[in-house]
Every structure is written in C-alpha cells, then in structure tokens.
Amino acid sequence: MVEVTLFTQGKNLVGIQSRGHSGAAEKGSDVVCAAVSVLMQALVFGLSEVAGLKSASIHTNPSVPVIRANWPVEDCAKVSLLTETISQSLKIIARDNPKHVKIYSEVINQS
DSSP states (O other), X not given: OEEEEEEEETTEEEEEEEESOOOSSSXXXXXXXXXXXXXXXXXXXXXXXXXXXXXXXXEEEXXXXXXXXXXXXGGHHHHHHHHHHHHHHHHHHHHHOTTTEXXXXXXXXXX
C-alpha cells in the first residue's frame, strides 16, 4: 500500500510524503503506483525548478520507495496552486483505489 502523508502547520500545507508500493499490479505494471510517483516527481520539480524554492527540502530513498517534499510556511502562498493540485490529485487516487493508497494527515507544531 502507498501511504501518503499531508503535513500541515496551522491551515497551511507544508509537506507531502509518499511511501511504499500500491500492490495494485506487479512491479513495472502498476499504474496506481506510477500515478502517485509521477505526481510526487511533479511536485519536486515544480517546487525546485518552476517555483524556484531554494528552501524546499526533498528526501528520497531508493531502497525504500519514499519521496518527501517540505517547504517553509512562509512560501505556502507562492506554491499553493501547485501543492494543493498535487494534494487533491493524490486524494482522488486514494478515493478511487482505497485498497492501494491511504491518505494520512499530520500536524506539525509551529516553532
């Protein structure tokens, strides 16, 4: 199962992580896993290359299928169109594939 975590600080989305394989089909043929992966890659590209955020942090781990992108709360307005589009798209995939994708929310304390 792919576990997607949406990180919020106050009312602001400040990070998204995907972890795991969906198991909807065998490796290399899994369109659910591919859909989540392409959205996460688009998020990473959009934050770094399109929005030009130097303050965004991207974490990947090739041995465990995990991608995590975080951005400062100060940059939320600048990237909200991108991040909300990715978030809503991931929620639709989870809604349509409940056995293979689960959405979690985690609140990050303001510091």
